[in-house]
Amino acid sequence: MRPRASRPSPLRSGTTGLPHPVPRLRATSFAVLGFLALVAGVARAQTPPATARATTTSSLPALSAAAADVQNDNGQALHVQWTAPAGVEQVIVERGSTPAGPFTVLDTVSAEGGSFDDNDVPRGKPVFYRLTGLGAHGPTPPAVIGPVVAVAQWFNTGRTNVAFFSVIFFAFVLFFLWSSRGGRKLFVRRIAGIDAIEEAVGRATEMGRPVLFVPGVQDIDDIQTMAALVILESVARTAAQYETKMIVPTNYPVPFTLAQEMVKNGFLEAGRPESYDPNSVRYITSEQFAYVAAINGIILRDRPAANLYLGAFFAESLILAETGFSTGAIQVAGTANVHQLPFMVVACDYTLIGEELYAASAYLSREPRLLSTLKGSDYMKVVIILLLLIGSVIETSFVLKNPPTQSLGQVSSPFKSWFRTE
Amino acid sequence: MQRQIPLILTGVIGFVMLLYFFVPHPFISGPGHFFEDAVIIVVAFAIVLGAANLLTFNGEIIARRGKDWPYKVVLLVSMFAMIAIGLVEGERYLEPETVFSWMYNTFYASMQATMFALLAFFIASAAFRAFRIRNLEAGLLAVAALFVMLGRVPIGNVISAHWPNGIQLPQISDWIMENPQNSAKRAILMGAALGVMSTGLRIIMGIEGSFARSGGNS
Amino acid sequence: MTSLLVFLAILAAVALVVAFLIRIPSVATTLARMRRLDRRWIFLAVWVLVMVPLLFPLKLPVAPTARAMQYYEQIDRLKAGDIVLLSADFDPAAGPELVPMLKTSIMQLCRKKVRIVGDCLWPGGPPLLEQAFSEVARDTFHYRYGEDYVNLGFKEGREAVMLAMGNSIPGTFPSDFRGTPVSKLPLMGKVTNLRSVKLLVNVSAGYPGTKEWVQQTQSRFNLKIISGCTAVSAPEYYAYLQSGQLLGLLGGMAGAAEYEKMAGVTGAATKGMDAQSSVHLLVMLCILLGNLAHWAARRLGER
Numbered sequence A: 001m002r003p004r005a006s007r008p009s010p011l012r013s014g015t016t017g018l019p020h021p022v023p024r025l026r027a028t029s030f031a032v033l034g035f036l037a038l039v040a041g042v043a044r045a046q047t048p049p050a051t052a053r054a055t056t057t058s059s060l061p062a063l064s065a066a067a068a069d070v071q072n073d074n075g076q077a078l079h080v081q082w083t084a085p086a087g088v089e090q091v092i093v094e095r096g097s098t099p100a101g102p103f104t105v106l107d108t109v110s111a112e113g114g115s116f117d118d119n120d121v122p123r124g125k126p127v128f129y130r131l132t133g134l135g136a137h138g139p140t141p142p143a144v145i146g147p148v149v150a151v152a153q154w155f156n157t158g159r160t161n162v163a164f165f166s167v168i169f170f171a172f173v174l175f176f177l178w179s180s181r182g183g184r185k186l187f188v189r190r191i192a193g194i195d196a197i198e199e200a201v202g203r204a205t206e207m208g209r210p211v212l213f214v215p216g217v218q219d220i221d222d223i224q225t226m227a228a229l230v231i232l233e234s235v236a237r238t239a240a241q242y243e244t245k246m247i248v249p250t251n252y253p254v255p256f257t258l259a260q261e262m263v264k265n266g267f268l269e270a271g272r273p274e275s276y277d278p279n280s281v282r283y284i285t286s287e288q289f290a291y292v293a294a295i296n297g298i299i300l301r302d303r304p305a306a307n308l309y310l311g312a313f314f315a316e317s318l319i320l321a322e323t324g325f326s327t328g329a330i331q332v333a334g335t336a337n338v339h340q341l342p343f344m345v346v347a348c349d350y351t352l353i354g355e356e357l358y359a360a361s362a363y364l365s366r367e368p369r370l371l372s373t374l375k376g377s378d379y380m381k382v383v384i385i386l387l388l389l390i391g392s393v394i395e396t397s398f399v400l401k402n403p404p405t406q407s408l409g410q411v412s413s414p415f416k417s418w419f420r421t422e
Numbered sequence B: 001m002q003r004q005i006p007l008i009l010t011g012v013i014g015f016v017m018l019l020y021f022f023v024p025h026p027f028i029s030g031p032g033h034f035f036e037d038a039v040i041i042v043v044a045f046a047i048v049l050g051a052a053n054l055l056t057f058n059g060e061i062i063a064r065r066g067k068d069w070p071y072k073v074v075l076l077v078s079m080f081a082m083i084a085i086g087l088v089e090g091e092r093y094l095e096p097e098t099v100f101s102w103m104y105n106t107f108y109a110s111m112q113a114t115m116f117a118l119l120a121f122f123i124a125s126a127a128f129r130a131f132r133i134r135n136l137e138a139g140l141l142a143v144a145a146l147f148v149m150l151g152r153v154p155i156g157n158v159i160s161a162h163w164p165n166g167i168q169l170p171q172i173s174d175w176i177m178e179n180p181q182n183s184a185k186r187a188i189l190m191g192a193a194l195g196v197m198s199t200g201l202r203i204i205m206g207i208e209g210s211f212a213r214s215g216g217n218s
Numbered sequence C: 001m002t003s004l005l006v007f008l009a010i011l012a013a014v015a016l017v018v019a020f021l022i023r024i025p026s027v028a029t030t031l032a033r034m035r036r037l038d039r040r041w042i043f044l045a046v047w048v049l050v051m052v053p054l055l056f057p058l059k060l061p062v063a064p065t066a067r068a069m070q071y072y073e074q075i076d077r078l079k080a081g082d083i084v085l086l087s088a089d090f091d092p093a094a095g096p097e098l099v100p101m102l103k104t105s106i107m108q109l110c111r112k113k114v115r116i117v118g119d120c121l122w123p124g125g126p127p128l129l130e131q132a133f134s135e136v137a138r139d140t141f142h143y144r145y146g147e148d149y150v151n152l153g154f155k156e157g158r159e160a161v162m163l164a165m166g167n168s169i170p171g172t173f174p175s176d177f178r179g180t181p182v183s184k185l186p187l188m189g190k191v192t193n194l195r196s197v198k199l200l201v202n203v204s205a206g207y208p209g210t211k212e213w214v215q216q217t218q219s220r221f222n223l224k225i226i227s228g229c230t231a232v233s234a235p236e237y238y239a240y241l242q243s244g245q246l247l248g249l250l251g252g253m254a255g256a257a258e259y260e261k262m263a264g265v266t267g268a269a270t271k272g273m274d275a276q277s278s279v280h281l282l283v284m285l286c287i288l289l290g291n292l293a294h295w296a297a298r299r300l301g302e303r
Helices: A023-045 A157-181 A192-207 A223-242 A253-269 A288-302 A317-326 A338-347 A355-365 A368-401 A414-418 B004-020 B026-063 B069-092 B099-130 B136-151 B154-160 B169-178 B180-204 C002-021 C025-036 C039-055 C066-076 C092-111 C126-138 C159-167 C186-190 C210-218 C234-243 C252-263 C268-299
Strands: A064-069 A078-083 A088-096 A103-110 A115-118 A126-135 A143-149 A211-214 A246-250 A281-283 A306-310 A330-335 A350-353 C083-089 C115-120 C149-154 C199-204 C225-229 C249-251
Touching: A064 A126, A064 A143, A078 A126, A078 A143, A088 A115, A103 A115, A103 A126, A157 A368, A157 B180, A192 A211, A192 A223, A192 A306, A192 A330, A192 A350, A192 A355, A211 A223, A211 A288, A223 A246, A223 A253, A223 A306, A223 A355, A223 B180, A246 A253, A246 A288, A253 A281, A253 B026, A281 B026, A288 A317, A288 B099, A306 A317, A317 A330, A317 A338, A317 B099, A330 A338, A330 A355, A338 A350, A338 B099, A338 B180, A338 C234, A350 A355, A355 A368, A355 B180, A368 A414, A368 B180, B004 B026, B004 B180, B026 B069, B026 C159, B069 B099, B099 C039, B099 C092, B099 C126, B099 C268, B136 B154, B136 B169, B136 C268, B154 B169, B154 C002, B154 C268, B169 B180, B169 C234, B180 C234, C025 C268, C039 C268, C066 C092, C066 C199, C066 C225, C066 C249, C066 C252, C083 C092, C083 C126, C092 C115, C092 C126, C092 C199, C092 C225, C092 C252, C092 C268, C115 C126, C115 C186, C126 C149, C149 C186, C159 C210, C199 C210, C210 C225, C210 C234, C225 C234, C225 C252, C234 C249, C249 C252, C252 C268
Parallel strands: A211 A246, A211 A306, A246 A281, A306 A330, A330 A350, C083 C115, C083 C199, C115 C149, C199 C225, C225 C249
Antiparallel strands: A064 A078, A078 A115, A088 A103, A088 A126, A126 A143
């Protein structure tokens, strides 16, 4: 867009009004004027936000405006706000690097909003904004504000609460890690579903049928898939010890590759590398229901005696579980997808609910370093429970003392407000 | 070294992404944005990897006339047919009158909807077979399920239209969904979220390094 | 109150009759044998109870819930010319539940003369979105592609795409689903990032979907979000509704039917509610019969 012509400087417009100045007087005048210009220029540079200077474009006054740095950002955003006189419907927002321009039009926005967010500001450089109101009476005099500088912050203060609790969590984990190195034994309660995995593999061995392990329907970026693949290594080790065949269908290339490694490692650690069958891990398809149809086919044809569904599951969980039940297999399921838990609880013999899936690798290996993270998250849960109780009391008493009003609605207590995250 | 490099990369990138949530400064957010964009590119490449994997795995079985090899032929022919038709039809491949759209609606959409529809049958058979009221908690669950099932459909409106306001079936269903159900779900979600944090921390710190091993002993 | 008492009386009477009947050995034996009922009979019953109401509609009345009203009102508050992001994050499997609410959403947006930018985070989504746009926006409301609506198509990356859109939508989707550069589409000249849109209308079937949009973008970009989702996902989002992170929620076909009622149309969701009602009754019956069979078997001392 063609930049608008810059406003003529008052120092260059018109005359000084002096008739035929004598040379010394002229020099003195110019020196005085130059000094005044310098002072004016310095004053303007030091005075954010500048206010508009009216010209005679319209009968309406210029917008009253201000600009400020947006907090908690990467230093490329400025917030411009204005109060528009009645009759102004739209505002043209322009940006330039000097108060005299040239200015580039950023947008024309409704005056009603009263603000504009410029998210593409050069970092660390002072900029100026020129705002011109548009209405039935014609354009208002442009209001130039600035200089204002977008600054990047080093910490997002809107997430102080998350940082605080993250530090507490890490502190718990590090404490238990440190104490586990001292040989301290960490207690973990019995998780029936995880114990049932070994039972299921044993049953498959007795019946001479394979073990089916489905590591969920998500890709490797889902932490449930990672947790499932770690459990797969333990299951593969057990299956290798019992010399039981495994079938591991996967639906993404990266989990497929990792699953192969996990099964191979499991057989190696059991001391049976020769028993490892590379075709036990299969890549099927990334399409959810095609994958499920393929697994159903495997269940109905190969008739595994133990079906382990561990990982992220969605709508297919009941289809898998019912098909597996129809073949008489023992079924252990585990997922953190809460919406599928009811189906798994109803249709499977054992279910790992939510965090039990994540605890499984630590539970199976009993490695102190893994157990320490489990203890850390358990203690964090205690902190959350205490906060819930304390928060309920505080919020309830605050609400009783400050009932909702028509204008403000229900106001939250400062305690609750502190937990909001931006 | 084969094990150290993946662990170091995981730790460094994980730490940067963790900081990225708290630090908006470009010193951290710059690399953070880069990694976000990199994820999109890596995942896009993985699609190609998946297709190649599909081709080699099924191609091998077809070549040696392995188990169920005719179905593998159907799979590969379908895959290449969809790709070829989409490429031939170019930009307009999603227009209603194209062959791609016809194949999408006739095969893909129908088969997907069919598989999803199986759930209705399986829910009924699972409800008959497995939903046993063995104790008080199971009984409460069954009663709640009955209220919610009735309250979410028009038949619930019809049955309870003249009941006192506040205890009509849709209102009871809403109350169950918004209160006890929500509380229990939040509790499970909190536990699961802590589990995610601890698993993520294990991976970043290299404690859960089993995925970084490649053969050999731990 | 009378109808409530009548209902409770009927329930009590049925319970007493069943409790009496189960004590009769022959009845108990018959019930116990039901434990071995071939599940294909149940499948047949489901099929009949779905087909019959679809062929012979019962026209049961649909009453909108508060959540559907909130969803409707959020779109109703938009002004002509506002820009909305419509993210269709589902594939044909969830089509019967979600396509009706997608079409009704587009219809309401078009009635309000709101401009729509569509995208998909599921690979199977773009044709569904395009069909809905063509049928509703283009053919019914004569919206012009590129000026009134745009279909950006699918982008792989899930949460990373959401965050990238928060920084720049044209940067994340340099071309639309047809391959046209977005710089050539007039509507996209007015869309910078998620802060440029007045509302996100998310129709989602799972992951990635509403939860990820709320977690990744709602507070970060101060985005208003309403969601239409499958019935199984809806309970998970009640917490977000209560906290104000979601401003409206439609759950499954029932939610879609409520929304259609608010919008004054009789679409596929409304027609499907009769079938859904009858299958819900069947599932309840299955639970009761299954437990009766189990209790009868226990009474007879069978394992």
